[in-house]
Amino acid sequence: MSRDAEREHANFERFARGETIPVEVGEIERELGALWKRASSAGDTHAGAAVSRAALWNLVIPTRGAGALAKTKALVDEIAQGVPVRAITLCLDDPGDVNAGALAGGGGLSATIESNVVSQPGGARVVYSEEITLRGPAGAETHFGALVRALQIPGVPTAALWMDAAMPVALLTRELLPVTDRLIVDTGSCVRPPHLYDLQRLAAQAHPLPVADLGWLRLGSLRLLFAGLFDPPVGGAPLRRATRLSVRHRPRGDLSALLLVSWLGQMLGWRPLRSVQTSDGGLRFDFTRDDGARGDAEPEVQAYLVPAEGACDASGVLAIELAVDGRDDYVVCRTAMDQASVQLPIAPAKAVKLDSYSDAELCVAALGPRGRDPLFAKCLAYAGGLWALEPQTTVSQR
Amino acid sequence: MKTLSEESLLLPNPLREGLVEERIPEPAAMVIFGASGDLARRKLLPALYSLTRDRLLPARFAVLGFGRATLTDDAFREEMRRGCEEFARRRPVDPALWAAFARNVFYQQGAYDDPAAFLRLKVRLEEIEHTLGLPGNRVFYLSTPPSAFAPVIRSLGHANLAPKPAPGQPFSRVIIEKPFGIDLQTARALNTEVHDILAEQQIYRIDHYLGKETVQNLLVFRFANGIFEPLWNNHFVDHVQITGSETVGVEARGGYFEQAGSLRDMVQNHLLQVLSLAAMEPPVAFEADAVRDEKLKVLKALRFIPESDFEHQVVRAQYAAGSIGGQTVPGYRSEPDVSPRSTTETFVALKLFIDSWRWAGVPFYLRSGKRMPKRVTEIAIQFKEAPHLLFGKRGETIRPNVLSIRIQPDEGIALNFGSKLPGPAMEIAPVSMEFRYGSSFGVEPPEAYERLLLDCLLGDGTLFTRGDEVEASWSWVSRIHQRWAAEVAAGRTTLDSYPAGSWGPEAADRMLAADGRAWRLP
Ligand SMILES: NC(=O)c1ccc[n+]([C@@H]2O[C@H](COP(=O)([O-])OP(=O)(O)OC[C@H]3O[C@@H](n4cnc5c(N)ncnc54)[C@H](OP(=O)(O)O)[C@@H]3O)[C@@H](O)[C@H]2O)c1
Numbered sequence: 001m002s003r004d005a006e007r008e009h010a011n012f013e014r015f016a017r018g019e020t021i022p023v024e025v026g027e028i029e030r031e032l033g034a035l036w037k038r039a040s041s042a043g044d045t046h047a048g049a050a051v052s053r054a055a056l057w058n059l060v061i062p063t064r065g066a067g068a069l070a071k072t073k074a075l076v077d078e079i080a081q082g083v084p085v086r087a088i089t090l091c092l093d094d095p096g097d098v099n100a101g102a103l104a105g106g107g108g109l110s111a112t113i114e115s116n117v118v119s120q121p122g123g124a125r126v127v128y129s130e131e132i133t134l135r136g137p138a139g140a141e142t143h144f145g146a147l148v149r150a151l152q153i154p155g156v157p158t159a160a161l162w163m164d165a166a167m168p169v170a171l172l173t174r175e176l177l178p179v180t181d182r183l184i185v186d187t188g189s190c191v192r193p194p195h196l197y198d199l200q201r202l203a204a205q206a207h208p209l210p211v212a213d214l215g216w217l218r219l220g221s222l223r224l225l226f227a228g229l230f231d232p233p234v235g236g237a238p239l240r241r242a243t244r245l246s247v248r249h250r251p252r253g254d255l256s257a258l259l260l261v262s263w264l265g266q267m268l269g270w271r272p273l274r275s276v277q278t279s280d281g282g283l284r285f286d287f288t289r290d291d292g293a294r295g296d297a298e299p300e301v302q303a304y305l306v307p308a309e310g311a312c313d314a315s316g317v318l319a320i321e322l323a324v325d326g327r328d329d330y331v332v333c334r335t336a337m338d339q340a341s342v343q344l345p346i347a348p349a350k351a352v353k354l355d356s357y358s359d360a361e362l363c364v365a366a367l368g369p370r371g372r373d374p375l376f377a378k379c380l381a382y383a384g385g386l387w388a389l390e391p392q393t394t395v396s397q398r
Numbered sequence: 399m400k401t402l403s404e405e406s407l408l409l410p411n412p413l414r415e416g417l418v419e420e421r422i423p424e425p426a427a428m429v430i431f432g433a434s435g436d437l438a439r440r441k442l443l444p445a446l447y448s449l450t451r452d453r454l455l456p457a458r459f460a461v462l463g464f465g466r467a468t469l470t471d472d473a474f475r476e477e478m479r480r481g482c483e484e485f486a487r488r489r490p491v492d493p494a495l496w497a498a499f500a501r502n503v504f505y506q507q508g509a510y511d512d513p514a515a516f517l518r519l520k521v522r523l524e525e526i527e528h529t530l531g532l533p534g535n536r537v538f539y540l541s542t543p544p545s546a547f548a549p550v551i552r553s554l555g556h557a558n559l560a561p562k563p564a565p566g567q568p569f570s571r572v573i574i575e576k577p578f579g580i581d582l583q584t585a586r587a588l589n590t591e592v593h594d595i596l597a598e599q600q601i602y603r604i605d606h607y608l609g610k611e612t613v614q615n616l617l618v619f620r621f622a623n624g625i626f627e628p629l630w631n632n633h634f635v636d637h638v639q640i641t642g643s644e645t646v647g648v649e650a651r652g653g654y655f656e657q658a659g660s661l662r663d664m665v666q667n668h669l670l671q672v673l674s675l676a677a678m679e680p681p682v683a684f685e686a687d688a689v690r691d692e693k694l695k696v697l698k699a700l701r702f703i704p705e706s707d708f709e710h711q712v713v714r715a716q717y718a719a720g721s722i723g724g725q726t727v728p729g730y731r732s733e734p735d736v737s738p739r740s741t742t743e744t745f746v747a748l749k750l751f752i753d754s755w756r757w758a759g760v761p762f763y764l765r766s767g768k769r770m771p772k773r774v775t776e777i778a779i780q781f782k783e784a785p786h787l788l789f790g791k792r793g794e795t796i797r798p799n800v801l802s803i804r805i806q807p808d809e810g811i812a813l814n815f816g817s818k819l820p821g822p823a824m825e826i827a828p829v830s831m832e833f834r835y836g837s838s839f840g841v842e843p844p845e846a847y848e849r850l851l852l853d854c855l856l857g858d859g860t861l862f863t864r865g866d867e868v869e870a871s872w873s874w875v876s877r878i879h880q881r882w883a884a885e886v887a888a889g890r891t892t893l894d895s896y897p898a899g900s901w902g903p904e905a906a907d908r909m910l911a912a913d914g915r916a917w918r919l920p
Contacts, residue, residue, distance in 0.1 A: 054838055084839070224422060225457065227413035231424050232568060233533045236409040267412050347531040352457045353498060375416035 020112045054084035058158040064166040065094040078360030080116035084129040090144045091135045109136040145175025157181035184366045187215030212371035214362040218315040221355045244323040245303040253316015261303045262382040275389040313356035423855035425458035426535035432542030433463025439481035445847035451488040460502040474505035511549040516557035534568035555595035573602040582872040589865045607668040608861040609846030612809040631756045638762045639778045643770035652735030659742040664766040666875040686859035697870035701751045713905045714743035717769040720898030744768045747906040769898035774920040775805040810834035
């Protein structure tokens with residue numbers, strides 16, 4: 001066997017096993033083409049079934065630093081199990097990162113390719129998708145835009161997964177958004193609500209692209225359970241007479257809690273009047289249902305964000321409680337990681353399962369129809385409006 | 399504890415808005431009649447379990463099995479668990495999830511025509527609903543042999559278990575298994591019985607073929623893509639072939655099959671449903687009645703086969719001994735519970751026409767059989783040849799374009815076309831562009847029953863057959879049965895035979911050969 005043939009054979013073996021293969025930046029497409037061609041002719045003997053190469057999305061993920069890259073790659077592996085994608089990961093090295101796969105390439109960039117395999121229960125491999133990783137030192141982002149444009153599979157939509165606030169935002173807004181069909185963000189990774197403004201700005205810049213938020217999707221099960229309380233036989237009447245809402249949340253879950261308040265405010269037509277800091281370190285928002293009400297009007301509904309501790313998923317939300325006419329409580333309260341208790345005045349409290357999803361499952365959902373939820377944009381804007389109310393300094397007692 | 403005010407019953411739930419994408423039904427109870435049977439264990443409970451696993455059922459949901467067999471709740475749960483372990487799409491069964499699911503699974507013993515048993519059923523159902531906080535939404539699944547359909551519906555009526563729909567009231571829906579009648583007369587009679595008690599919108603006549611992903615995709619394929627519909631007519635389509643073949647024989651159901659035959663078992667329902675979806679005009683909306691109105695028009699436009707052409711357009715046959723998958727298998731007449739002089743067909747091939755502007759002159763060839771070499775259901779649209787044969791001049795034939803839509807297994811769509819072989823000469827070879835669900839989306843489509851149970855819970859009847867459709871298809875099919883009955887009475891039966899493991903009798907090949915065509919090898 002010649003050296004080239006040997007290298008090719010070794011690369012193919014690694015490719016079929018899903019291992020990382022370093023390639024030259026300018027040769028990515030050619031190398032992938034050769035490996036797939038070989039895989040399809042070797043399919044019957046190698047993997048026990050013909051090879052199907054599939055991609056429903058180009059998924060571009062900018063990230064920074066070796067640690068974040070490792071997490072991103074694990075995430076991509078898991079996403080590929082749910083939806084075949086061509087993943088293009090763009091990584092800027094942090095000072096001190098060892099870029100082991102680096103080959104001398106344009107702009108100090110290095111590239112690797114690998115396959116992701118979905119197996120059937122019996123072990124037969126059914127679908128292969130591919131993952132391309134581009135790495136470079138700070139400044140290399142100037143090359144990323146052109147590389148993404150060259151590597152997008154034509155005719156397949158592109159999503160940008162923007163989760164790493166350490167990446168230069170211009171890469172997203174100038175280079176990626178113009179060639180992107182869907183933007184995916186994660187409000188759950190925003191440390192404080194002020195980051196909400198950044199997200200709102202991003203969503204505005206992305207307009208009219210659909211923006212999917214993993215944080216919003218994470219709240220899906222809770223919203224569903226809470227909404228279910230007002231299905232027949234209860235119906236929507238109590239919602240019109242709501243007087244107090246509390247969302248208990250872990251300290252880092254204040255943005256999720258704010259989104260939940262915004263959801264109810266948006267759906268039930270509450271007009272924000274003011275926000276007030278509470279003695280327990282939380283916030284209270286006052287609302288009216290009257291469109292013509294003045295800013296100093298008496299509140300008809302008060303919503304509290306209450307910091308608390310307890311077992312919780314990544315959303316950080318522990319409970320939603322809605323009081324109607326000042327007395328009947330409609331409550332969904334997390335009792336364990338995947339359990340909740342629901343209460344409503346017409347039935348005894350009941351334990352139910354409260355699903356939580358991995359980030360990869362949420363990404364798969366974000367690539368599906370749930371990633372086009374127009375309600376998210378409305379609630380995000382509403383949340384921005386709430387946050388913009390300067391909290392009054394008078395400390396209120398709950 | 400509070401009671402409900404009249405006012406609250408009528409107000410819709412604004413928080414559901416935007417959550418519709420989830421397609422989560424309202425909390426409900428499902429009562430399965432004939433719960434000790436094969437279908438419940440193999441299909442229904444596994445489908446409900448898989449839906450739970452995929453988080454598509456409401457958190458508050460109960461299943462109540464009903465039947466004559468005496469079973470405890472626990473014995474019924476255990477039996478259903480075994481069914482799920484063997485047949486659920488989502489396997490292995492997750493013990494914690496099963497435990498939570500099975501807590502809301504119950505069994506109630508009773509006879510199908512016993513009013514007292516139905517009153518007990520009602521009390522039990524109300525108890526369960528009260529304990530689980532269910533609002534009284536109910537689905538009744540008739541998974542019994544057809545002889546019990548009418549008694550069950552009458553008993554539901556007597557016990558007032560399935561009141562007609564009223565605004566603000568919980569729903570009651572009834573799923574009826576196939577076969578819906580055995581000819582036009584019995585189907586009409588059953589429709590009359592059913593309509594005595596239920597409104598048409600409460601009735602969900604199931605045809606599990608319609609729950610298959612590719613069958614639904616047929617509508618998407620035709621009406622969401624701009625390029626195919628302009629070709630979907632007699633200007634471009636030469637003919638259409640619809641095949642529904644099985645490798646199995648009659649297995650343990652010889653007694654049933656003797657009364658049914660392939661025309662009843664496969665063609666009247668599944669293949670004619672598939673045909674109507676393939677041939678219908680675009681509906682005004684993707685809504686139950688709009689879609690079913692268009693399907694009905696196709697069924698009504700099926701030309702009755704004239705007496706003079708009967709022998710050229712209808713072939714029936716029975717399998718003889720042969721070999722399937724390397725195993726020797728007996729002929730139909732040697733199967734258990736089958737008469738050695740049986741004239742029941744295990745294969746039928748039909749040539750039919752749809753009298754509409756779109757399909758004038760385009761033959762549709764349908765065939766269905768047991769003990770065929772492969773299990774396949776597909777629709778193949780064969781297009782006319784290119785008008786001017788630039789390339790086929792030296793006598794070699796260029797194969798026509800075929801669009802094949804595979805319903806099972808390996809759901810997908812393939813388009814065959816000719817392509818130039820690489821090289822200096824102008825040689826043309828057929829190639830295929832394929833789309834396969836499994837490989838394009840990386841996931842296997844859900845089971846048909848999952849989709850259909852969910853649709854019924856959501857009140858979406860699009861993929862169920864309406865009463866008038868059933869009657870229209872029986873009206874067409876019954877004429878063939880009448881003609882066969884007359885042949886038998888006259889002592890001259892046109893029944894061919896084919897060896898198990900073949901694609902049917904020679905007569906079926908001759909039927910197409912007479913038109914200068916041939917069956918595809920699917
Ligand atoms: N099995 C399938 O894969 C399949 C596929 C498509 C359609 N179907 C249709 O679905 C329905 C149920 O199918 P299945 O296979 O579950 O039927 P099955 O096992 O023969 O019967 C289901 C149950 O119905 C009850 N039953 C009521 N009257 C009966 C009678 N006269 N003879 C025997 N049992 C009677 C029995 O329970 P108790 O004795 O406890 O009352 C029996 O366990 C049928 O209409 C069938 O045509 C079945």
